[in-house]
Amino acid sequence: MLRTNLGQRIPEGMRDLLPEEVIVQERLEQDILALFRQWSYQKVLTPTLEFSACVQPDLEQDDSLYKFFDRNGHILAMRPELTIPIARLVSTRMRSGEFPLRLCYGADVYRNTSVRHREFRQVGVELVGSNQELADAEVIALAVEAIARLGLKSYQFNLGHMGIFSGLMLEAGVDEGLQAKLEEALARKDMVRVESLVRQSGLPGRVQELLLHLPHFHGGEEILDEVLGWSERPAVREAVESLRRIYRYLYDFGVQANVSLDLGILRGFSYYTGAVFEGYVPGMGFPVVEGGRYDALYADFGVPQPATGFAIHLGNLLEQFPLPAVEGAEILVFGSNDKQVIHQCLSLRAQGRRVEMSLGTLDGEVARKIALQKNISQVLCVDEESVS
8 A cells, every 4th residue: 555645655754774874873873882891880671661751851842752552551762862871771670780780772862842854773881770970971981982983073062060150059049949930941042031030030139140140150260269259158169069070170181271161061961969071073953972970879779879971972973973884795696596695605605705685586687787886896696606
C-alpha cells in the first residue's frame, strides 16, 4: 500500500544518517570511548525506555519527555539523558561495587523540545562515590581532553557553581518562586526574561544590580575574590573556595587555559548541587558539553553517593567535520555460475577483502561499468578466473 505523505517523512527533530555521516559519528564515538578507557572508565548500557517514575521527578513541570503507556498501564518515557538511568543502574545492580565507580556510555537520548534535534547521540562519564574537588577536576579535564581529541582547535569551557547562586539568592531574600523562575531563565540563557523578572521583583536596587550582573560575571580566579566581597554567608564562601580548588587542579591537569569561570552557569536538570560546566565550539549557539556535580540524586534511589559527570552531545557535532568518501568494495565478483560466484566471494572475504557480489548474470563490459560507477577498483569474472 502506498504510504501517505506523512508516512514518507520523519518526526520533527529526528533525522536519518547517511553512510558518510555514520562513519563520522562512529569514528568520533570510538575515539572518545577509547580516551575514557584510558582514564579507567568502563562502559555501561541502559534501556532506551525507562519508567516515567524514574526520570520524571527531576523534570518537574517539564513536558520534554516522550511518554506513552505500556500494556500494563505503566507510563514509560524515552530517556532524555543518561545520568538518571545510570543512577538507577548503580543503585540496583552495582550498589555493592567498589566505589568510586568510573562509568561511561555512548547512546541516543530523546527530548521533545523546540531545539533543532530531538534525538541525538551522547557520550559521557559518571564518576560515582567521591565528594572530592579532585573528582570534579578529573571529569572537567577529561571533557576538555575529549573535545581536543576530536581535533577541534577552537573551543571554550565555562565553569560555575550552583552554591554561589543559591547562597546569593538566600542572602538577597529572594523567595523560592522567584528563585526557581530566575534559575530556569539563567539555565536557558534567556537574559530578556532574567531582566524582566528582576525589574519586577521589588527587591532593593543593590540586589537587582547584583542579579543582573551575575550572568555576565566571568573570567579567571580573580572574580572569586570579588564574589567574597558580596557575601559573608558560609555557604557562598564554601562554594567559592571549592570552585577555587577545582580551578587550580585544572592547572595541574594542563587544561586551565581552556576553562573560564562563569557564575551565570546553571544547569537545566534539578539534580545539580555543586560545580557545573559547559563546553562550546564556534558556530554553535548552545553547549556541546554539559556536566556537573549532583550529590543528592543517588539518595533518591536509596543509595546515597556523591557523584559528578558530563555528556558530550556528539550528534550535534557532526556538522563540524567534513564528510569522508564512503569506502566501498574493492572487488566486484560476477559470473554465470551462482555457486562459484558465492564461493569466490566467501574466499576473498575470508582474506579480509571487501567484496561486492553481482546479483544475476553480467557480461564483462557491464560489470566494468558498474565497478566504475561504484569506484570499485577490481572486477573478477569467476568463469574466466581473471581479475581486471
